[in-house]
Amino acid sequence: MAVSTQEQTTTMNNVEAVRHTLYEAMKNDDRTVILGEDVGARGNVFLITKDFIEEFGAQRVIDTPIAEASIVGIAIGMAMEGLRPIAEIQFADFIYPAFNQIVGEAAKTRYRSNGEYTCPMVIRTPYGGGVRGALSHSISIEALFYHVPGLKIVAPAFPADIKGLLNAAIDDPDPVLFLEHKKTYRLIKGEVPTGHYTIPLGKANVVRPGTQLTVVSYGLYVHWALDAANALANEGYDVEVIDLRSIRPMDKTTILTSVEKTRKLLIIHEDNKFGGIGAEISAMVAEEALFSLDAPIRRHCAPDVPAMGYAEPLEHEYMSSPTKMADAMRELVRF
Amino acid sequence: MAKSAPPAREGLDKRGLTDEQLRAIFRNMLLQRALDNRGFQLNRQGKVPFALGSEGHEALQAGAAMAFSRGNDILAPYYRDLGLALGIGLSPYEILLSIFARAADHNGGRQFPNHYSSKRAGVMSFSSILAAHIPHAVGAAYAMKLRGEKNRAVLVTCGDGTTSEGEWHESMNFAAIHKLPVVMLVENNEWAISTPLDKQMGQPEIWKRAAGYGMPGVRFNGFDPIETYAVVKNALDRAHRGEGPSLIEGVCYRFLAHSTDDNDLTYRTKEEVTEHRKDDPVPGFERILTGAGVMTVADVEAMKKDVLRETNEATDHAAAMPYPVASDLYTHVYEGAYQPWL
Numbered sequence: 001m002a003v004s005t006q007e008q009t010t011t012m013n014n015v016e017a018v019r020h021t022l023y024e025a026m027k028n029d030d031r032t033v034i035l036g037e038d039v040g041a042r043g044n045v046f047l048i049t050k051d052f053i054e055e056f057g058a059q060r061v062i063d064t065p066i067a068e069a070s071i072v073g074i075a076i077g078m079a080m081e082g083l084r085p086i087a088e089i090q091f092a093d094f095i096y097p098a099f100n101q102i103v104g105e106a107a108k109t110r111y112r113s114n115g116e117y118t119c120p121m122v123i124r125t126p127y128g129g130g131v132r133g134a135l136s137h138s139i140s141i142e143a144l145f146y147h148v149p150g151l152k153i154v155a156p157a158f159p160a161d162i163k164g165l166l167n168a169a170i171d172d173p174d175p176v177l178f179l180e181h182k183k184t185y186r187l188i189k190g191e192v193p194t195g196h197y198t199i200p201l202g203k204a205n206v207v208r209p210g211t212q213l214t215v216v217s218y219g220l221y222v223h224w225a226l227d228a229a230n231a232l233a234n235e236g237y238d239v240e241v242i243d244l245r246s247i248r249p250m251d252k253t254t255i256l257t258s259v260e261k262t263r264k265l266l267i268i269h270e271d272n273k274f275g276g277i278g279a280e281i282s283a284m285v286a287e288e289a290l291f292s293l294d295a296p297i298r299r300h301c302a303p304d305v306p307a308m309g310y311a312e313p314l315e316h317e318y319m320s321s322p323t324k325m326a327d328a329m330r331e332l333v334r335f
Numbered sequence: 336m337a338k339s340a341p342p343a344r345e346g347l348d349k350r351g352l353t354d355e356q357l358r359a360i361f362r363n364m365l366l367q368r369a370l371d372n373r374g375f376q377l378n379r380q381g382k383v384p385f386a387l388g389s390e391g392h393e394a395l396q397a398g399a400a401m402a403f404s405r406g407n408d409i410l411a412p413y414y415r416d417l418g419l420a421l422g423i424g425l426s427p428y429e430i431l432l433s434i435f436a437r438a439a440d441h442n443g444g445r446q447f448p449n450h451y452s453s454k455r456a457g458v459m460s461f462s463s464i465l466a467a468h469i470p471h472a473v474g475a476a477y478a479m480k481l482r483g484e485k486n487r488a489v490l491v492t493c494g495d496g497t498t499s500e501g502e503w504h505e506s507m508n509f510a511a512i513h514k515l516p517v518v519m520l521v522e523n524n525e526w527a528i529s530t531p532l533d534k535q536m537g538q539p540e541i542w543k544r545a546a547g548y549g550m551p552g553v554r555f556n557g558f559d560p561i562e563t564y565a566v567v568k569n570a571l572d573r574a575h576r577g578e579g580p581s582l583i584e585g586v587c588y589r590f591l592a593h594s595t596d597d598n599d600l601t602y603r604t605k606e607e608v609t610e611h612r613k614d615d616p617v618p619g620f621e622r623i624l625t626g627a628g629v630m631t632v633a634d635v636e637a638m639k640k641d642v643l644r645e646t647n648e649a650t651d652h653a654a655a656m657p658y659p660v661a662s663d664l665y666t667h668v669y670e671g672a673y674q675p676w677l
Contacts, residue, residue: 067501070473073505073506074509081474081479113452149668
């Protein structure tokens with residue numbers, strides 16, 4: 001972490017880290033605007049932008065109509081004309097109407113204009129399950145977007161990473177999709193440096209060093225993977241856990257270095273297995289480090305069904321857990 | 336107001352335009368037709384894979400461009416806006432660079448022709464996906480308003496087909512809520528490739544939707560460049576004064592097939608096109624200008640010759656320029672040097 005100033009820290013949960021970082025961005029740069037559904041008077045459904053409208057005004061904290069395609073599209077126009085918009089999609093599940101604006105427009109503005117126009121903007125959205133969010137307030141969207149060159153995608157798990165990566169996303173000259181796991185919003189707390197700092201996009205973090213197995217994950221599941229790895233330590237297994245943090249660009253070096261040490265790879269994510277992030281990591285490791293492996297690459301991911309259900313057993317079955325993760329880790333370590 | 340050729344008349348109402356501006360409008364119209372012809376010729380000669388023309392839109396676009404304030408306003412066009420692009424400062428050479436997909440093209444030969452883009456001239460980059468650019472125009476207008484910039488506005492255009500898209504509606508609604516300095520100019524040419532107006536909308540007068548958004552709506556004869564100028568100027572002036580957006584609908588006609596890859600006789604008759612050709616705005620405006628004494632027949636002939644010369648020179652110049660090289664495929668994915676998987 002590139003902490004630029006003092007070592008002073010404040011304890012924050014993930015939602016406070018987002019709020020704190022957005023507040024600083026609004027305060028430090030007049031070009032910054034926030035737009036989305038219920039971000040103004042309501043202060044966002046998770047209260048992330050509470051009271052921003054009073055401090056920064058309704059012109060910079062914009063309550064939009066319920067129209068996701070144009071929330072992103074208008075932000076693109078603002079970015080092309082010199083503002084630094086931060087667009088919010090209230091829940092990641094609602095991003096589908098904006099798909100063309102993100103994939104067809106934002107990601108290709110620089111490329112199609114041969115560099116003459118750029119699109120420096122952030123699209124923030126809460127994603128993920130385990131909150132009884134049912135079909136349309138629980139999904140993971142990263143695999144729908146990570147195929148697209150021109151986009152960057154970030155999915156931090158810890159409050160200090162949220163601050164550093166959100167600052168980097170806001171500064172970035174290209175469009176960044178910033179994914180916030182909503183179950184971690186109030187569940188995860190940590191120390192956050194008080195001064196301004198950035199964490200470069202595309203750098204993973206080894207959050208638990210180990211020697212017998214590499215686990216790669218991101219978002220909520222990083223925390224559960226750490227719980228599982230710590231539990232396995234009592235059984236004498238030594239598991240390394242990598243928090244990917246950035247999905248695109250992806251930190252090949254950290255993954256390969258770890259796999260070459262542990263010789264075994266397990267990818268864990270909440271999103272569906274088929275065509276998920278794990279598929280790309282598996283392919284990359286198979287292409288570049290096959291002969292370092294002592295076991296097949298394994299993926300512990302969601303089943304191939306459209307979504308988790310609202311009923312508790314359906315959500316429970318879809319989601320992993322520290323216990324299920326520990327089982328998957330144990331099996332691979334013993335292979 | 337329907338589209339029809341305005342009658343040539345003595346005592347022409349020039350709506351504040353000087354004779355020099357009237358001649359510039361006519362020259363723009365001639366240049367559009369010459370460049371459209373050139374694109375189709377080059378395609379039929381096998382020299383370029385694709386071309387698309389704006390025939391029938393000449394008067395509308397040349398008139399609208401004359402109302403545009405260069406250096407202040409922004410144009411967010413669509414792909415059938417050759418006359419607007421020329422009228423606000425792109426050169427025939429720049430147009431031909433895009434037809435030939437040369438490296439020096441604003442888009443570096445990446446996009447189809449007619450995807451005008453130029454920061455210098457104030458033309459926003461856009462894709463081929465219809466209506467996707469309209470929220471961009473509205474966002475740019477929001478930036479102007481937020482910064483308190485006076486006398487600036489965004490002129491955004493589209494065809495009738497685009498008004499069916501959700502983003503068209505979303506953008507109009509947002510522009511009205513925030514009273515943004517944006518003018519939505521619809522160039523209604525009656526056809527969305529093969530789909531006629533009565534299969535596009537239950538109520539065929541697009542301007543009437545303005546009332547639903549709470550903004551002024553105007554319909555005008557898009558075959559009359561002087562009337563077009565007056566309507567666009569009025570709407571831009573209104574936006575410049577901070578009085579908000581307008582929806583203006585110019586009625587014209589698409590004389591050519593959608594593109595060189597389309598055969599329009601599979602969905603409309605030759606007779607229909609011939610009937611509309613009687614009102615062709617290019618010879619129509621020639622009659623008006625000569626009838627009103629703004630130009631002599633000799634002036635017109637000299638101008639046509641000059642337009643052909645300029646088109647030929649631009650063609651030769653652009654054709655002689657190099658293609659992008661293979662390694663250009665990898666530039667401008669993100670800022671900085673190319674890194675696969677970054």
